[in-house]
Amino acid sequence: MTAEFTLHKAAADNAQEVAVMVGELLTEIMNAIGTQAFNFDLAATTSRLKDFLNRDKYDVFVARGRHGDAVGFITLYESYALYAEGAFGTIAELYVRPDFRAEGLGLRLVSQARSFGASRGWTRLEVTTPPLPQFDRTLAFYEREGFAVSGGRKLKVSL
Structure with a gap:
């Protein structure tokens, strides 16, 4: 039976519950690559997300399960x-809690992002996945949803 979700x-006021899931996402990534690639602080992430949302710098869509719990x-x-x-x-982050994967929720979140982007007049939607074997399933998911590799690798430098 497919679970029911709302987006x-x-x-x-949703910042802390989203920040908790950001921590889960980053932990999952670091466990997969075996490197402490991110510094996560729940209070700082919650505060930053509240600021982003209040200043309309970030748009977040939350998926809730049947009982109203945030699941992605x-x-x-x-x-x-x-x-x-x-x-x-x-797309900066996309996360579905493990117990709710393989139920089409990732697809629904990406579809919501596409609709939102179209309503804003965006020409495209981009996402970066690490070019590592540990993320082959993630890449395959995005490719199934119509994303195409556009070249290059994402690089960063701290300021």
Whole structure:
């Protein structure tokens, strides 16, 4: 039997429950790669997310299970680039708690992001996955949903 889920746009008062899931996501990634790649602090992440939401810098959609518990989320932000022919969206985080995977919830969250982006006039939606074997299933998921590799690797430098 497929579980029932509802999706809603998060507000600042949802920040802590989303931040908890961000911690779960980052822990899962670090366990998969065997490296302490992220510094996670629940209070700081909650505060940052509240600020992002209050300033309309971030859009978050939360998935809830039958009993109203948060079981997944997707975060988006708007960017601008000449190569993208204007405004576009980036999926910063997508997470579904393990007990709720393989029930189509990731697809529903991505579909929500696509609809939201279309309503904002975005030309495209981008996402980055690590080019590591540990994330082959993640890459395959996005490719099934119509995402195509656009080249390059995501690089960073701390400021």
